[in-house]
Every structure is written in structure tokens, then in C-alpha cells.
Amino acid sequence: MRGIVVVALLTAVGAGNASAQDAAAGEKVFVVCKACHQIGEGAKNGVGPALNGLIGRNAGSVPGYSYSAANKGSGLTWDEATFREYIKDPKAKIPGTKMIYPGLKDEQRTSDLIAFLKQFDADGKKK
Template sequence: MRNVLLASVILISGGTIAAQAAEGDAAAGKAVFNTCKACHTIEAGGPNRVGPNLHGIVGRKAGTANGFTYSPAVKDAGYVWDEQKLDVYLKDPKAALPGNKMAFAGLKDDAKRADLIAYLKSESQ
């Protein structure tokens, strides 16, 4: 019985830790966003650069930032950016949306990607 209880505590704790990792840390994500700043801004009303302004990206339909000319791949994606879509895209943009014009090779580190998405989400409100 004691082993079952111990195993249950470990599973519950591990699940909580895994959930926290999946949610990401917005403060850490702000530092990860420094990689994105060469091409993107994030402040409300900020300009587009080589890439679109990312303020409000979470919950926004793909390819719809005002004043930015998107590739047909993004413009015709037909979905709204959510955490899952951003995770897949940011890991490997070319594989996620073939034909898009983002030159970024992708963010392979799962934790950094989760942190970045948490930051983007915090800036989308």
C-alpha cells in the first residue's frame, strides 16, 4: 500500500511539473523573444518589420496582421494561432507551413518554445 501511495504522489507531482513546463514561463520567454526582434515587434501598435508585428498573435487568424504582406502559405492557412499551432510552427516553420517566407530555421528546444509562447500569449491580451 505504501508503494502505491508513493507512486501516486510521484505521478501527481510529475504531472504538475510536466504541465508547468508545457505552459512555459512568460518572463523567460521575453528573453527568448530577443531572437525574434530582428524581424518582429510585439508592442501594441508596433510596426511590421521583415515579419509582422506579433502583438495579439495568440487568437489571431493567420495571415491577418494589418499592413503586412504575407506569403500565400500563411495567408491561406485558414486557422487561428493558438498555443499548439505556434508550437508546431516555431519548432520548424518550413515544415509546418511549406512555402512561407520566414527565414528562421526554428526553435528546437521545447522549454524555450513553451516560454516564448507563454510570452507571446501574455502580450496578446
């Protein structure tokens, strides 16, 4: 019986660790995003909009970026759950988006990416 309890505890601890967010690991995930997006002080719009202050921002709202009508009209606010759905399959979440990324399916990498993005306020400064 004691062995079962130990195994259950280790399983629960392992599951908790799997969902922990790691900003340093997220920075490595962001390398793929850099092809289109910038983040941090001095970030500019490129193929995609700058991602400073993403979490909490309305979709389609970065000044100076030419969004698709679908993105601007989506009515979404980027919170963790919404971003998680979007980055898994952008075209499914916002049909008609210009984003051509096929999607990030790995939950842990997504959690890490979110941790990295959350570090930056709207001015690109780390919080």
C-alpha cells in the same frame, strides 16, 4: 513502498513544472525574434509582421504586411497548439512561408515564448 510513492509524486510535480509557462523567460527567448518582429505598444511590421494579439488571430492577417501566398492561404488561426507546431519548423507547417527561422525545438522555451506573446492584446497593451 513509501519511497516509490514519494519518487512518483516528485516526478509528477517536476513534470508539471517543466510545462509551466514563464513570460519573463519567454521575453528572453523573444530576443531572437526581435531581428524580424516587434511586439508591444507602437510595434510596427518589419521583416516580419508585428506580433500583437497573435494568439487567436488568423494567419496572414496583419494589415500592411506583405505575406506569402502560402501564409495568407493557410487557413490557420494561431492558437497555442498551432503556433507550437509552426515555431518548431515553420517551413514544414506552412510550405512556402517567407519565414526563414530554422525552428525552436525546445518545448519549455516554446511554452515560455507563448506565455510572453499572450500578454499582448491586438493594440500591443499588456493584458
